[in-house]
Amino acid sequence: xxxHQDVPxxxxxxxxxxxxxxxxxxxxxxxxxxxxxxxxxxxxxxYVATEHPQTGKPGWWNRMVGPGKPIDxxxxxxxxxxxxxxxxxxxxxxxxxxxxxxxxxxxxxVITIADMVRAQAALLDRLGISKLRAAVGGSMGGMQVLxxxxxxxxxxxxVVAIATAAxxxxxxxxxxxxxxxxxxxxxxxxxxAYEAGAGPAKGLAVARMAAHITYLSEAGLTEKFGRxxxxxxxxxxxxxxxxxxxxxxRHQGMxxxxxxxxxxYLYITRALDYFDxxxxxxxxxxxxxxxxxxxxxxxxxDSDWLYPTSESKRIVQALVAAxxxxxxxxxxxxxGHDAFLLDTPGLNTVVDGFLRAGEAGR
Amino acid sequence: MNRLSIRLxxxxxxxxxxxxxxxxxxxxxxxxxxxxxxxxxxxxxIEIDSRRVAAAVAQGLSVxxxxxTRDLAAFPDQSVDYxxxxxxxxxxxxxxxxxxxxxxIGRQAIVAFPNFGYWRVRASLLLKGRMPMTxxxxxxxxxxxxxxxxxxxxxxxxxxxxxxxxxxxxxLDEERRVRVWPNLxxxxxxxxxSDQRPDLIGAKHxxx
Numbered sequence: 113x114x115x116h117q118d119v120p121x122x123x124x125x126x127x128x129x130x131x132x133x134x135x136x137x138x139x140x141x142x143x144x145x146x147x148x149x150x151x152x153x154x155x156x157x158x159y160v161a162t163e164h165p166q167t168g169k170p171g172w173w174n175r176m177v178g179p180g181k182p183i184d185x186x187x188x189x190x191x192x193x194x195x196x197x198x199x200x201x202x203x204x205x206x207x208x209x210x211x212x213x214x215x216x217x218x219x220x221x222v223i224t225i226a227d228m229v230r231a232q233a234a235l236l237d238r239l240g241i242s243k244l245r246a247a248v249g250g251s252m253g254g255m256q257v258l259x260x261x262x263x264x265x266x267x268x269x270x271v272v273a274i275a276t277a278a279x280x281x282x283x284x285x286x287x288x289x290x291x292x293x294x295x296x297x298x299x300x301x302x303x304x305a306y307e308a309g310a311g312p313a314k315g316l317a318v319a320r321m322a323a324h325i326t327y328l329s330e331a332g333l334t335e336k337f338g339r340x341x342x343x344x345x346x347x348x349x350x351x352x353x354x355x356x357x358x359x360x361x362r363h364q365g366m367x368x369x370x371x372x373x374x375x376x377y378l379y380i381t382r383a384l385d386y387f388d389x390x391x392x393x394x395x396x397x398x399x400x401x402x403x404x405x406x407x408x409x410x411x412x413x414d415s416d417w418l419y420p421t422s423e424s425k426r427i428v429q430a431l432v433a434a435x436x437x438x439x440x441x442x443x444x445x446x447x448g449h450d451a452f453l454l455d456t457p458g459l460n461t462v463v464d465g466f467l468r469a470g471e472a473g474r
Numbered sequence: 475m476n477r478l479s480i481r482l483x484x485x486x487x488x489x490x491x492x493x494x495x496x497x498x499x500x501x502x503x504x505x506x507x508x509x510x511x512x513x514x515x516x517x518x519x520i521e522i523d524s525r526r527v528a529a530a531v532a533q534g535l536s537v538x539x540x541x542x543t544r545d546l547a548a549f550p551d552q553s554v555d556y557x558x559x560x561x562x563x564x565x566x567x568x569x570x571x572x573x574x575x576x577x578x579i580g581r582q583a584i585v586a587f588p589n590f591g592y593w594r595v596r597a598s599l600l601l602k603g604r605m606p607m608t609x610x611x612x613x614x615x616x617x618x619x620x621x622x623x624x625x626x627x628x629x630x631x632x633x634x635x636x637x638x639x640x641x642x643x644x645x646l647d648e649e650r651r652v653r654v655w656p657n658l659x660x661x662x663x664x665x666x667x668s669d670q671r672p673d674l675i676g677a678k679h680x681x682x
Contacts, residue, residue: 409531428538429548439531440538442524458525461532469534 115238119196119231122386125221128210132235133201134158134193137177138185140241147241148183148467149232149268150192151249151256154323154380155372157200160192161185166371175455176248182464183248187471193235195228195256197379202231205375206308218304223379225252225387229259233267243267246467250274250452251419252380255387258400258427262389265404270470272463274411275452277423278397278430279388284418287326288381291319295374304375316374317365324364329415329448333357390430397430408438409466411459413451439466478508480649484664485560485586488642489515493555496520496579498542498572499562503530506537518554520545543567546575554580563587563629564620570632577638577669586664589645591625591657609648610661626657633667642666 254276298315500519557580
């Protein structure tokens with residue numbers, strides 16, 4: 113769907129009538145009060161609980177979204193949009209430029225988390241949804257839902273922010289910079305002006321490999337791979353993928369390039385690095401939550417070192433200081449940051465109880 | 475609606491309907507759930523144990539995982555009607571600090587704790603020479619979470635030193651109310667407190 117209006121951006125530029133791709137599941141009720149927005153992570157997309165058209169894989173958050181799950185199409189009208197800057201149908205660097213029809217490439221404006229949220233709000237305007245029952249997201253999705261409460265304090269009743277942070281740390285930025293440099297060092301990147309299907313696949317794969325390590329935990333890697341060899345007879349005394357972990361990472365990198373655009377990766381990692389919710393509120397994170405009356409549920413995982421519990425606690429302290437109703441729990445999981453996508457005990461019951469309490473209190 | 479122990483009932487009975495409450499060390503949220511359902515109380519809680527927090531949040535309660543010694547600092551001054559510390563005082567690293575935080579955050583504080591001056595405790599030490607294990611205190615000394623026991627008289631003295639006024643007090647011996655000689659005869663005490671030094675609230679906050 114194309115928005116009828118331009119979306120103003122934090123950079124001062126405008127995105128002219130951008131395309132927004134989204135999936136909707138369930139029925140909007142008569143008083144339009146049962147909408148839940150799900151915000152996806154860096155390399156996620158709108159296929160939260162429906163089969164991915166390119167990979168044929170099931171939705172990326174089936175564990176959370178579906179019949180009998182905490183976010184349930186029987187009760188909720190579930191919307192998930194592809195973020196602007198993305199590459200699954202929303203306006204991004206691979207989309208045709210409205211002027212010449214060629215891909216935007218690096219002509220695409222640099223966007224922020226707040227810009228993504230502004231575009232989502234404009235889509236909801238078009239769908240006639242003035243208020244969200246809940247905004248739910250993990251990782252970058254968690255940043256978007258926190259931004260929702262700050263940017264549109266009257267439009268969201270409940271916020272679920274999982275495995276996330278209110279700002280990108282130096283370490284977070286550092287890992288992203290490694291990924292971006294890998295992409296830009298690939299000669300096929302061509303200053304961002306590569307043709308569709310002929311992009312910097314090797315650079316993008318390396319970026320994904322480096323990032324993928326940050327989504328796992330050392331204990332999880334040790335348990336899953338240890339030092340086991342790919343071919344159990346012997347080392348090659350060369351540079352093939354001797355270790356299973358090497359082979360696994362190479363596979364992750366190679367399969368990623370089939371579904372993701374390298375320039376999108378640059379733009380979205382940039383948006384993450386620029387994210388600091390306190391910065392735009394006088395350096396006081398609590399000030400970002402001064403106007404909203406939403407209830408908050410913040411969840412972290414003990415083995416997540418990408419967005420560790422200390423970052424969630426910072427969010428929680430700001431919410432407490434702002435006088436908001438907040439629930440916070442650190443769940444145990446061996447899976448690192450990826451725990452929010454996986455079968456983590458307690459995650460569904462916590463989210464379900466939180467959402468149902470909000471519905472009961474209406 | 476869940477059934478409360480007699481001790482939690484005693485705490486709950488102090489809370490006015492519709493009030494706001496912070497329950498420090500709220501466990502799985504049983505008191506908060508009761509107050510919400512029976513008295514329409516606007517409740518929040520803090521609890522250190524992850525599984526108990528998850529159980530509380532799953533009931534729809536606003537409970538944050540955290541450590542009372544450190545994490546109460548974020549709560550604004552006089553932001554709830556009652557700050558409650560029930561069966562938790564004796565497990566705190568710094569009980570006096572937590573008590574000062576309770577009267578800073580709550581307009582009133584409710585503190586309930588087992589009385590170490592109870593005659594069975596005294597008898598156990600006097601006659602057996604062993605750390606007491608009673609119905610109220612069933613865990614052996616090396617396994618108990620309770621590191622700062624006090625008697626009712628000890629608590630009253632601390633409250634006086636801190637300039638806190640005891641608005642109400644109630645004592646139990648198991649299920650029965652105790653009115654005479656509580657420091658000897660009660661195994662459990664509950665105090666409703668208020669800070670008599672509102673001018674010092676800000677100063678105390680800055681000390682941390």
